[in-house]
Amino acid sequence: xxxxxxxxxxxxxxxxxxxxxxxxxxxxxxxxxxxxxxxxxxxxxxxxxxxxxxxxxxxxxxxxxxxxxxxxxxxxxxxxxxxxxxxxxxxx
Amino acid sequence: xxxxxxxxxxxxxxxxxxxxxxxxxxxxxxxxxxxxxxxxxxxxxxxxxxxxxxxxxxxxxxxxxxxxxxxxxxxxxxxxxxxxxxxxxxxxxxxxxxxxxxxxxxxxxxxxxxxxxxxxxxxxxxxxxxxxxxxxxxxxxxxxx
Numbered sequence: 001x002x003x004x005x006x007x008x009x010x011x012x013x014x015x016x017x018x019x020x021x022x023x024x025x026x027x028x029x030x031x032x033x034x035x036x037x038x039x040x041x042x043x044x045x046x047x048x049x050x051x052x053x054x055x056x057x058x059x060x061x062x063x064x065x066x067x068x069x070x071x072x073x074x075x076x077x078x079x080x081x082x083x084x085x086x087x088x089x090x091x092x
Numbered sequence: 093x094x095x096x097x098x099x100x101x102x103x104x105x106x107x108x109x110x111x112x113x114x115x116x117x118x119x120x121x122x123x124x125x126x127x128x129x130x131x132x133x134x135x136x137x138x139x140x141x142x143x144x145x146x147x148x149x150x151x152x153x154x155x156x157x158x159x160x161x162x163x164x165x166x167x168x169x170x171x172x173x174x175x176x177x178x179x180x181x182x183x184x185x186x187x188x189x190x191x192x193x194x195x196x197x198x199x200x201x202x203x204x205x206x207x208x209x210x211x212x213x214x215x216x217x218x219x220x221x222x223x224x225x226x227x228x229x230x231x232x233x234x235x236x237x
Contacts (some may be wrong), residue, residue: 007161008171009194018165026195055192057154064154082158087174088142089189090149092114092180 002075003031005082013061022081027058028071030081045083057084093129093227094198094214096170098122100135101230105209108177108202114146117176119160120198122170130172130198136160149188150176157229173198173214180205183213185223193217198226 001019006014014034015022031052035042041060049054051071058065059082065073075081096104100120107116117140117158122132138160144149152174164171174197183201185193193199195217203210214228 005165007157007194012196012219024191043107043169057155057157059158060159062155067197082161084154084157084161085194086154086190086192087117087152087157087194088150089117089176090142090186091178091189092149092186 001077002030002079005036005080007083009085010041010044013044014038024075026071026079027060027065027073027075030075031058032072034073045052055086057086058082059084079088093229094132094200095129095229095231096200100132100233103135103137104175104200104202104212108204108209111140111177112204112207113179114147115142115177116152116202117150117152117174119171120175120200121160121164121167122172122175123170124172126195132172132198134169135175136163145214149180150227155227160219173200175202177202177204179212183211185215188225190217190221193223195221199223200228 001023004020022030022033060073118138119136120132121134124130138152138156140146140150141153142149160171183203200212200214202212215223216226216227218224
Protein backbone atom coordinates (compact mmCIF):
# COMPACT_ATOMS: atom_id res chain seq x y z
CA UNK A 1 0.00 0.00 0.00
CA UNK A 2 1.16 3.52 -0.76
CA UNK A 3 1.85 5.89 2.12
CA UNK A 4 0.16 9.30 2.22
CA UNK A 5 1.63 12.03 4.41
CA UNK A 6 -1.07 14.36 5.69
CA UNK A 7 0.15 17.93 6.38
CA UNK A 8 -0.39 19.18 9.92
CA UNK A 9 -3.11 21.72 8.93
CA UNK A 10 -5.29 18.86 7.64
CA UNK A 11 -4.72 16.30 10.39
CA UNK A 12 -7.76 17.39 12.34
CA UNK A 13 -9.74 15.89 9.46
CA UNK A 14 -7.90 12.53 9.67
CA UNK A 15 -8.24 11.94 13.41
CA UNK A 16 -4.74 13.39 13.88
CA UNK A 17 -3.26 10.65 11.70
CA UNK A 18 -0.07 11.82 9.96
CA UNK A 19 0.45 8.81 7.69
CA UNK A 20 -2.26 6.87 5.88
CA UNK A 21 -1.75 3.54 4.12
CA UNK A 22 -3.86 3.35 0.97
CA UNK A 23 -4.36 0.56 -1.54
CA UNK A 24 -4.51 2.21 -4.95
CA UNK A 25 -3.02 2.16 -8.43
CA UNK A 26 -2.91 5.88 -9.17
CA UNK A 27 -2.76 9.19 -7.34
CA UNK A 28 -6.35 9.86 -8.39
CA UNK A 29 -7.49 6.63 -6.72
CA UNK A 30 -5.66 7.65 -3.57
CA UNK A 31 -7.46 11.01 -3.50
CA UNK A 32 -10.79 9.24 -4.06
CA UNK A 33 -10.08 6.80 -1.23
CA UNK A 34 -8.98 9.29 1.41
CA UNK A 35 -11.79 11.75 0.64
CA UNK A 36 -14.23 8.86 0.99
CA UNK A 37 -12.73 7.74 4.29
CA UNK A 38 -12.33 11.31 5.58
CA UNK A 39 -15.06 13.39 3.89
CA UNK A 40 -13.98 16.67 5.49
CA UNK A 41 -10.75 16.48 3.50
CA UNK A 42 -12.68 16.89 0.28
CA UNK A 43 -13.25 20.65 0.35
CA UNK A 44 -9.59 21.21 1.21
CA UNK A 45 -8.25 19.01 -1.60
CA UNK A 46 -10.73 19.28 -4.45
CA UNK A 47 -12.36 22.13 -6.31
CA UNK A 48 -16.01 22.22 -7.33
CA UNK A 49 -15.23 20.34 -10.54
CA UNK A 50 -13.58 17.54 -8.58
CA UNK A 51 -10.04 18.44 -9.63
CA UNK A 52 -7.17 19.05 -7.25
CA UNK A 53 -7.35 22.63 -5.94
CA UNK A 54 -4.79 25.07 -7.29
CA UNK A 55 -3.65 25.82 -3.71
CA UNK A 56 -2.78 22.15 -3.19
CA UNK A 57 0.26 20.34 -4.56
CA UNK A 58 0.58 16.57 -4.58
CA UNK A 59 4.02 15.01 -4.63
CA UNK A 60 4.79 11.40 -5.56
CA UNK A 61 8.15 10.83 -3.97
CA UNK A 62 10.16 13.96 -4.76
CA UNK A 63 8.15 14.94 -7.82
CA UNK A 64 5.12 17.18 -8.20
CA UNK A 65 2.48 15.12 -9.99
CA UNK A 66 1.89 18.11 -12.31
CA UNK A 67 5.29 17.21 -13.74
CA UNK A 68 4.31 13.53 -14.03
CA UNK A 69 0.93 12.20 -15.15
CA UNK A 70 -1.14 14.31 -12.75
CA UNK A 71 -3.97 12.27 -11.18
CA UNK A 72 -3.07 9.33 -13.45
CA UNK A 73 0.43 9.09 -11.96
CA UNK A 74 0.90 5.41 -11.00
CA UNK A 75 1.73 4.44 -7.42
CA UNK A 76 3.03 1.25 -5.87
CA UNK A 77 3.68 -0.09 -2.39
CA UNK A 78 6.82 1.99 -1.95
CA UNK A 79 5.35 5.28 -3.18
CA UNK A 80 5.14 8.10 -0.65
CA UNK A 81 2.50 10.68 -1.51
CA UNK A 82 2.77 14.10 0.12
CA UNK A 83 -0.11 16.56 0.24
CA UNK A 84 1.44 20.00 0.19
CA UNK A 85 -0.51 23.21 0.78
CA UNK A 86 0.68 26.34 -1.02
CA UNK A 87 2.40 28.68 1.42
CA UNK A 88 2.61 32.38 0.59
CA UNK A 89 1.88 35.84 1.95
CA UNK A 90 3.20 39.33 2.21
CA UNK A 91 2.72 42.68 3.88
CA UNK A 92 0.35 44.18 1.26
CA UNK B 93 -0.42 30.92 23.55
CA UNK B 94 2.73 30.38 21.55
CA UNK B 95 6.11 30.25 23.26
CA UNK B 96 9.26 30.57 21.19
CA UNK B 97 12.35 29.33 22.95
CA UNK B 98 15.37 31.67 23.03
CA UNK B 99 17.55 29.98 20.39
CA UNK B 100 14.85 29.76 17.68
CA UNK B 101 13.67 33.26 18.56
CA UNK B 102 17.18 34.62 18.08
CA UNK B 103 17.39 32.78 14.75
CA UNK B 104 14.09 34.30 13.56
CA UNK B 105 15.29 37.79 14.46
CA UNK B 106 18.66 37.26 12.82
CA UNK B 107 16.99 35.97 9.65
CA UNK B 108 14.58 38.91 9.53
CA UNK B 109 17.45 41.40 9.85
CA UNK B 110 19.80 39.70 7.42
CA UNK B 111 17.20 39.57 4.63
CA UNK B 112 15.90 43.14 5.19
CA UNK B 113 14.51 44.94 3.20
CA UNK B 114 13.17 41.73 1.66
CA UNK B 115 10.70 39.48 3.46
CA UNK B 116 12.16 36.37 5.05
CA UNK B 117 10.24 33.18 5.78
CA UNK B 118 10.68 29.87 7.54
CA UNK B 119 9.10 26.96 9.38
CA UNK B 120 8.18 26.65 13.05
CA UNK B 121 8.69 23.23 14.68
CA UNK B 122 7.86 22.13 18.20
CA UNK B 123 5.08 20.53 20.17
CA UNK B 124 1.74 21.30 21.78
CA UNK B 125 1.08 21.03 25.49
CA UNK B 126 -2.15 19.55 26.83
CA UNK B 127 -3.48 23.06 27.50
CA UNK B 128 -2.96 23.97 23.84
CA UNK B 129 0.15 26.06 24.41
CA UNK B 130 2.52 25.74 21.48
CA UNK B 131 6.22 25.51 22.21
CA UNK B 132 8.50 26.38 19.30
CA UNK B 133 11.81 24.66 19.89
CA UNK B 134 13.28 24.78 16.39
CA UNK B 135 12.97 26.86 13.26
CA UNK B 136 14.15 26.24 9.74
CA UNK B 137 15.00 29.16 7.51
CA UNK B 138 13.77 28.74 3.97
CA UNK B 139 14.37 30.56 0.73
CA UNK B 140 11.77 33.14 -0.24
CA UNK B 141 10.98 31.72 -3.67
CA UNK B 142 8.65 34.51 -4.74
CA UNK B 143 9.30 35.70 -8.28
CA UNK B 144 9.09 39.46 -8.22
CA UNK B 145 8.93 41.87 -5.32
CA UNK B 146 10.32 40.06 -2.28
CA UNK B 147 10.05 43.29 -0.28
CA UNK B 148 6.32 42.73 0.09
CA UNK B 149 5.71 39.09 -0.78
CA UNK B 150 6.99 35.68 0.23
CA UNK B 151 6.40 32.21 -1.10
CA UNK B 152 7.66 28.77 -0.08
CA UNK B 153 8.06 26.05 -2.69
CA UNK B 154 6.09 22.85 -2.44
CA UNK B 155 9.33 20.91 -2.29
CA UNK B 156 10.56 22.90 0.72
CA UNK B 157 7.23 22.35 2.44
CA UNK B 158 7.30 18.62 1.75
CA UNK B 159 10.80 18.36 3.21
CA UNK B 160 9.68 20.27 6.31
CA UNK B 161 6.81 17.84 6.97
CA UNK B 162 9.17 14.89 6.51
CA UNK B 163 11.71 16.44 8.85
CA UNK B 164 9.01 16.91 11.50
CA UNK B 165 7.79 13.32 11.22
CA UNK B 166 11.30 11.87 11.33
CA UNK B 167 12.32 13.93 14.34
CA UNK B 168 9.14 13.80 16.44
CA UNK B 169 8.32 17.45 15.95
CA UNK B 170 5.09 19.01 14.81
CA UNK B 171 5.20 21.52 12.00
CA UNK B 172 3.24 24.23 13.79
CA UNK B 173 3.45 27.18 11.47
CA UNK B 174 5.31 29.73 9.43
CA UNK B 175 7.20 32.88 10.31
CA UNK B 176 7.83 35.77 7.98
CA UNK B 177 8.90 39.38 8.22
CA UNK B 178 7.17 42.62 7.28
CA UNK B 179 9.92 45.10 6.34
CA UNK B 180 9.00 48.66 7.35
CA UNK B 181 5.47 47.53 8.13
CA UNK B 182 3.58 46.46 11.28
CA UNK B 183 3.32 42.78 12.23
CA UNK B 184 -0.32 42.65 11.18
CA UNK B 185 -1.39 40.08 8.58
CA UNK B 186 -2.47 41.50 5.25
CA UNK B 187 -5.41 40.30 3.19
CA UNK B 188 -2.83 38.56 1.03
CA UNK B 189 -1.58 36.75 4.15
CA UNK B 190 -5.12 35.79 5.12
CA UNK B 191 -6.20 34.42 1.74
CA UNK B 192 -3.11 32.21 1.52
CA UNK B 193 -3.14 31.09 5.18
CA UNK B 194 -3.70 27.54 6.34
CA UNK B 195 -5.98 26.54 9.21
CA UNK B 196 -4.28 25.38 12.41
CA UNK B 197 -0.93 27.01 11.66
CA UNK B 198 0.56 29.79 13.75
CA UNK B 199 1.79 32.72 11.70
CA UNK B 200 4.53 34.65 13.44
CA UNK B 201 5.18 38.05 11.83
CA UNK B 202 8.27 40.10 12.59
CA UNK B 203 8.05 43.84 12.01
CA UNK B 204 11.44 45.21 10.95
CA UNK B 205 11.60 49.00 10.88
CA UNK B 206 14.60 50.67 9.25
CA UNK B 207 16.72 47.58 9.78
CA UNK B 208 15.80 47.06 13.44
CA UNK B 209 13.41 44.52 14.99
CA UNK B 210 10.41 46.57 16.09
CA UNK B 211 7.90 44.01 17.37
CA UNK B 212 6.72 40.42 16.88
CA UNK B 213 3.14 39.14 16.90
CA UNK B 214 1.55 35.79 16.15
CA UNK B 215 -1.75 34.98 14.48
CA UNK B 216 -4.00 32.02 13.74
CA UNK B 217 -7.00 31.60 11.46
CA UNK B 218 -10.29 31.12 13.31
CA UNK B 219 -13.17 28.97 12.06
CA UNK B 220 -14.43 31.89 9.98
CA UNK B 221 -11.04 32.08 8.20
CA UNK B 222 -10.20 35.38 9.89
CA UNK B 223 -6.94 35.98 11.70
CA UNK B 224 -6.98 36.18 15.50
CA UNK B 225 -3.94 37.18 17.47
CA UNK B 226 -2.48 34.57 19.80
CA UNK B 227 -0.48 35.44 22.88
CA UNK B 228 3.17 35.47 21.94
CA UNK B 229 5.83 34.87 24.55
CA UNK B 230 9.60 34.59 24.19
CA UNK B 231 9.71 32.24 27.22
CA UNK B 232 7.27 30.11 29.15
CA UNK B 233 6.11 31.76 32.37
CA UNK B 234 7.22 28.83 34.56
CA UNK B 235 10.42 28.30 32.59
CA UNK B 236 13.81 29.17 34.01
CA UNK B 237 16.46 30.07 31.47
